[in-house]
Amino acid sequence: MRILVVEDERSLGAFLKIGLEREGYCVQFEADGERALQRIATWHPELVLLDLSLPKRDGLEVLAEMRARHDDASVLVLTGRSDADVQVQCLDLGADDCLIKPFSFQELAARCRALIRRRGQIANAVLRHCDVELHRISHRVLRGGQTIDLTAKEFSLLEALMLHRGECVGRSQLLTEVWQMSPEAVTNVVDVYITYLRRKLNAGGNACDANSGLIRTVRGMGYSLCDAGCNLSMHKPVKREVMGRVPVVAEAAYA
Numbered sequence: 001m002r003i004l005v006v007e008d009e010r011s012l013g014a015f016l017k018i019g020l021e022r023e024g025y026c027v028q029f030e031a032d033g034e035r036a037l038q039r040i041a042t043w044h045p046e047l048v049l050l051d052l053s054l055p056k057r058d059g060l061e062v063l064a065e066m067r068a069r070h071d072d073a074s075v076l077v078l079t080g081r082s083d084a085d086v087q088v089q090c091l092d093l094g095a096d097d098c099l100i101k102p103f104s105f106q107e108l109a110a111r112c113r114a115l116i117r118r119r120g121q122i123a124n125a126v127l128r129h130c131d132v133e134l135h136r137i138s139h140r141v142l143r144g145g146q147t148i149d150l151t152a153k154e155f156s157l158l159e160a161l162m163l164h165r166g167e168c169v170g171r172s173q174l175l176t177e178v179w180q181m182s183p184e185a186v187t188n189v190v191d192v193y194i195t196y197l198r199r200k201l202n203a204g205g206n207a208c209d210a211n212s213g214l215i216r217t218v219r220g221m222g223y224s225l226c227d228a229g230c231n232l233s234m235h236k237p238v239k240r241e242v243m244g245r246v247p248v249v250a251e252a253a254y255a
């Protein structure tokens, strides 16, 4: 689940980003209304946390333009104004909920969960490909009916691949979407996490065989999921001794 935090108080924005990432969400942060609208158009967050008082374009303008564009992201307005008029105006413009500052992080996280739950009941709550199911609300992954334990980043990486099923997804795109890193960043973190994912997901064979399982390497391009109709064998846990060597990275730096 992608959440965009739009907040010009940078310390508050950074605090919310870190806290929500710890809850397992994929989070980006913008500090003015103009950049927020650009980010929404290109990154398609499912939820936007929107401060009202912003430079360049204020929160009400951002909200009005989102709805004029028929962008259906859920919007939680964060405002220091407690008068009912502002809240009514926000809801009339298409906000889904309002939260008055100051608020506790626990309350914010609960409101986010409620909005995402409500949204998830509508569409795309469960992504399916071959025998894999990815439950975006409960953060569960099943293969052949068996639960696969993934870390938050592994989950986000698989989610990105499943959202782009039918396409080849480049490393730079995955760096941006999953790690919020510059597409030019020099790192092998995508390849390393693909190896981790294959280790957990691959269908019984050698996890280092780039084209034997669910996630395929497209040489020089990136990664894609196998065709939906492909004949994958039943998932079996892969023995560690047949895994081959996994590249070493400072995992904590990316997790």
Ligand code: CA
Binding pocket: 007, 008, 009, 051, 052, 053, 054
């Ligand atoms: Ca503000």
